[in-house]
Structures are given as C-alpha cells and as structure tokens.
Amino acid sequence: MTMITPMRVLGGQGLLLGGILLIASAIRAPITGVAPMLGLIRESSGISAAEAGILTTLPLLAFAAMSPVAAILGRRYGMERSLFGALLIIAAGIALRSTGPVWALFLGTGTLGAGIAIANVLLPSLLKRDFPTRIASLTGAYAITSGLAQALASVAAIPFAELPGSSWQFSAASTLVFPLTALMVWIPQLRQASVPAGELASLPRGGPIWHSALAWQVTGFLGLTSLVFYIIVGWLPGILVQAGYPAAMAGSLHGVSQLATAVPGLILGPMVARMKDQRALAIAVSVTTCIALLGLWQLPSLAMLWVALFGFGAGAAFILGLTFVSLRTAHSHQAAALSGMAQCLGYSLAAAGPPLAGLAHDATGGWELALACCAVATVLMAVLGSFAGRAATI
Template identity: 50%
Template sequence: MVLVVGIVLIATTLRAPITGIAPVLEQVIGHFNLTASQAGLLTTLPLIAFAIASPLAAMLAKRLGLEISLLIALIFIGLGCFSRVFNFQSVLFIGTGIIGVGIAIGNVLLPSLIKRDFPQKVAIMTSIYVLSMGIVGGGFSALVIPLAEFNEFGWQISLALFSIVVVIAILFWLPQLNQKTPPTQNLVQTKANAKIWHYALAWQVTFYLGCNSLFTYIIVGWLPSILIESGHSAEQAGVLHGVFLIATAVPGLILVPLLAKLKDQRAPAVGIALLAAISSLSLFYFPSLAFLFTLIVGFCSGACFILGLSFISYRTQNSQQAAALSGMGQCFGYSLAAFGPMLAGFLHTQIGDWSGAVWLCAAGNLICATVGFWCGRNTQLPA
C-alpha cells in the first residue's frame, strides 16, 4: 500500500511544476520584462530537458537502481520548484530546466517500476497515475492565481509552494530505498534495435507523438494568454487551463479498453486529430465557447497521446523493439515539440495576436491525422 501511495505521489509531481507557470506567465513576463520568444523558451526548456535526459534515465537506473533514481528525480523537481522564490531571471530558467530533468527521469522510470512490481495490473496502475497527473496538474493551475493573490504572496511564492507536495512525495518514497533494483530489461536493452530508425512505420509513430506534443505544449504554455487576450480574466483563464489538464487524463479511462476491440486504430487516430485541429482554431475564433472547446482540446490531446503510446505496443513485436521505438519517439518527438512554444510566441510578436499559434496547432494536428492513417494500420515492424 505504501508503494502504491508513493507511486501516486510521484505521479502528482510530473506535470504541475511545468504546467502551473502558464496561468501566471503574463505576470512573469512583466516581472522580468521577457520577450514573447523568451517566454516561449521558458515553456520549452522542460521539453529540451525531456529530449536530453530521457535516454540517460535508463542508464541512471541501471547504475543506481529504480528507487534511488526516482528519489533523485523528486529532489530535482523539488529544488527546481523552490528556486522560483529567488528573484533572478537566470535562476528561473535554470530551475525550470532542472524541473524538466527530474520529470524526464520520472516519466521514463515510473512505467518501468509499475511493469516490474504490478505486472498483472499495468493498465489499472497506469490509468491511476495518469489520472493523478491530470487532476493535480489541473488543480494546481486553477489555484495558482488565487494563491498568488492570497496575502499578496505573488506568483513566485505561489509556484514555489508546490515544493511542499514534492517533499511529501519524498517522505513517502524513502521507505523504498532499502531496495536497489534495476529497471526492467526492456528499458535498457535497446541497442539491438538501432535499425528501427530505418523504417517508415517507426517515423510515422514518432511524428504522431511529436506533432501531438507540439500541439499540446503550445496549449499548455499559452492557453491562459490566449484566453486573457480574448477577454477572459486571469482567474478564469487559470481555471480553464486546469480544465484542459484534467480533460487530458479522461481518455485514459475510456480509450484504453476501446482500442483493444478495434481491428486497427486508423479511425480514432485520424478522427481525434482532425477534431483537435478544429477545436484549437475554435478556441481563438469563438472565445465565448472557450469552456467547451477547452474540454474538447484537452480530451483530444490526451487521446492522441494514448494512441501514440498504444502504437508503440501495437506496431512492435517484442519489448526490446518497443523500448527502442519509445526512445526514438520521446527523443525526436520532444525535440520537435520544443520548437512549438517558442515559435508560437514569435508568431504572436510578429502578427500581434494568437491566430498564428492556433493555426500552428491546427497544422500539427493535420500532420498527426495524416501519419495516423498510416501508423494506425494493423501492421508491425519487421522482427
């Protein structure tokens, strides 16, 4: 039971520290006099850290064990959150990068821990931790503005308060340190599948994950700013940002059992991506219906992510091949996604509104729909 609580608490730290900054991003920009491109870089740093640190997480776990490696991840996240109390622009960027490294380690290793310790309940445990990420991430986004206004704490204290959650997670995880167990073999045995980069199907899955991440992190980083510019208050924008994050977790409860019954996944892969393209444009052009389209965009974002992860399993023939495709998808996919928030900020500066950013989201989803038609077919990579 302590292990389950520990896993859930780790999961709660893997989203909120990077998504919680979006509702107060306008305050951060004003406080440090950031350009839109610098603000975009701030939301992009975690993605760069994901791309760099994800391949290194398996080596860390192989050397130190899963338990210690996950503790290191929590320490990184906690230090990065606490660093936001310091009134230096450089510390803000460095701390955000440190948070990204910690989350990258947790993202890679937590599924391996679940597969090792709960082999018969992988789907249930995965749904629980994904739901925990969504609920806490959404709740923190909704509370950031009220916390900042409470006793005039300000945005820095408001963001730094999440380090308390990280400390609690560390305390619950400490009993696991009497073990030092390696990750599952499928996490570390990927060199035999280096040729996976040579197959079109692997690139199709990678672009599906990458374009979904590009779209998702533009919305994660800029949704409150888009809503504020369209006439919503900062508090309303923060709540809607929380609604988006919670909605991303809902497909995990619906889509996973449905996919197992389908002959192939082309219909949901194409249909959901097209719906995401339409809904992301509607956020800008129909601001009075922001709540509805925020829900739909969040649902589509989470659904496409689950489909992308499912393709890793469905399109491969063994666990080592799946690990290789997962590594390729995360490394290249997050690298592609890293350009999204910066490019969206640059387009806003050049155009003067957020139309360029939402059309960039729509374009990413159209590419997602196109490659989804191919990687959704009932086929597998060669052995």
C-alpha cells in the same frame, strides 16, 4: 536481480502504489502550474513572449537530453533510489525557480525538467515489474492523478499569486508540496535497490528501426501531438486573457483542460483492445483536437467547451501514440528502440513550438497565427495516424 522484501509482500504494495501516484502528481504540476502566470512573470521580469516560450520549452529539452541517462541511473543506483533522487531534483528546481532572478527562473525550470525526465523513464518499468497484471488500470489511475494535480496547480496559480503580500514566486513555490509529499511517502522504498526491467536496462540505439517508414509514422504522430499540446499548455492562459477572460478565469479554464487530458485514460485502453486497427480512432482524436483549436480561434466565448474538448482530444492522441509504440513492434527491445526514437525526436520537435508561438504573437500581436498552425498540425496528425494505426508491425 530484483529483491522482494517482506514489507512489499505483506502489504507494502499499498504504500508503493501511493508513492507512485504521488510521483505522478509531481511530474506535471510544476510545469503546467506556471503557464497561467506567464503574464505576471513577463511583467515582473521583462522577458519577451519568445523568451517565455523558451521557459516553457526548457523541460522538453531536458526530457530529450535526460531520457537515456535515466536508464543508466536506474542500473547503477536502483529504480527506487533514482526516483527518490529525481524527486529531490524536482524540488530543488522548483525552489531555485522561485527565488526571483531571471537566471534562476530559467535554470530552475531546466533542473526540474531533468528530474521529471528521470521519473518519466523509470516509472513505467517499475509498474511493469511490480504490477504486471494491472498495468492498464494503474496507468489510468496514474493519468487521473496527474491530471488532478495539473488542474489544481493551474486553478490555484493566480489566486495564490494575488494573495496580500504574495507574488508569482510564492505561487510557483507552492508546487513544492507535490514532490515533498511524494518524497516523504517514498522513503520506505529506499530499502529496495532494484534495476529497471530488461528492455529499459539496455536501450537499443539507432539501427534498422530508423529506416522503417512505420516507425517514422508513429514518431511523427507522437511528435506533432506533443508539439500541439505543449504550445497550447504553455500559451492557453495568454490566449484566453487576450480574448477577454480575467487572468484567474483563464487559469481555471487551463485547469479544466489539464483535467480533461486524464479522461481518455479511463476509456481508451478497452476501446483500443477491441479494435482490429486504430486508424479511425487516430483520425477521430486528431479531428477532435482540430475542432477545439478552431473553436478557440473563431468562437472564444465558448472557451469552456473548447478547452475541455482540446484536453480530451490531445490526451487521447498522446495515449494512442504511446500505445502505437507497443502495438507496432514485434518484441520488447524493438519497442524500447521505437520509444527512444519517438521520445527523442518528438520532444525535440515539441521544444520548438512554444518559442515559435511566442515569436508569432510578438510579430502579429495576436494568437491567430499560432492557433492556425496548430490546426494544420492536427491535420497532419490525422494523415500520419491513418498510417500508424494500421494493423502492422515493424
């Protein structure tokens, strides 16, 4: 049973909301803030491009592995305490990653990914429980906060690493500010010990939904969206540096891309609500992402335009894919089953992307092949989106 304390009733929701937004800042910046420094990390550690791709992939593998565990933790310890524990794990992962050795770099990255996975699963249920009439607006605020934090981490990465006497380890450690701030604000919530919402507390596994063509179309759309997004998030600074941009400028452009992913959260919700189906929108965001990738490939001198366009298109595609999970299902348990299927398979597919892109770079000496493959993936996204966007339910 959910317990609502006087603190929460008499104004504690403001503190709760602040804590939620600070958690949002902590679950993306530690990942995206490292991408601009992959070149520095490779130089100091001697790892290959493929190994650097694995570094980008580790959080995605943790997402796929830890998502089912998060619901169990929420049931056993309560959402508030589990989220506090998730922030501690994220902070520990950042600290370990920043100590220097290659083994710590990889282990710390996987550790912070596990903490992020727990927060990813539990936060939506917390929003549904405590702000049931404001989910759309708070999801938008959540996306904007996360985008701002990602942009800040990306823009500051290289300048922090190039400070006198500094290094990439110091720059990576600077992202500790996000989980530590969230931890301090979240402490009052430890008085609560509530369990996740019903549909999260008992996630269905397998079953008829795995035999539904529509479920596979939604899963494929989300999976390809994640694949393209994480390849570009991980390697965009390297792509820009090879195109002639200074490392600091590449980091700033990476930040622009991350900030642009938050913009669709402001406009997509009302737009989707007015549509009979979403086929045209799914095709449009896929084509937008494709144009941005082709622009980066063929006309990198206009990188500011292409990275902003990519961030908007990929961000819109991801939000639309998550919306499909609700729109294409008949009830909450079915939605939970589809969400589990789409996240497990989608993140598993996305995890293969950055290492393969790194291998392609090592084999060809450039990013053309990786960008071309990503563009082809967006065409497949458009095809799957034209099916997943139909006004139908599983």
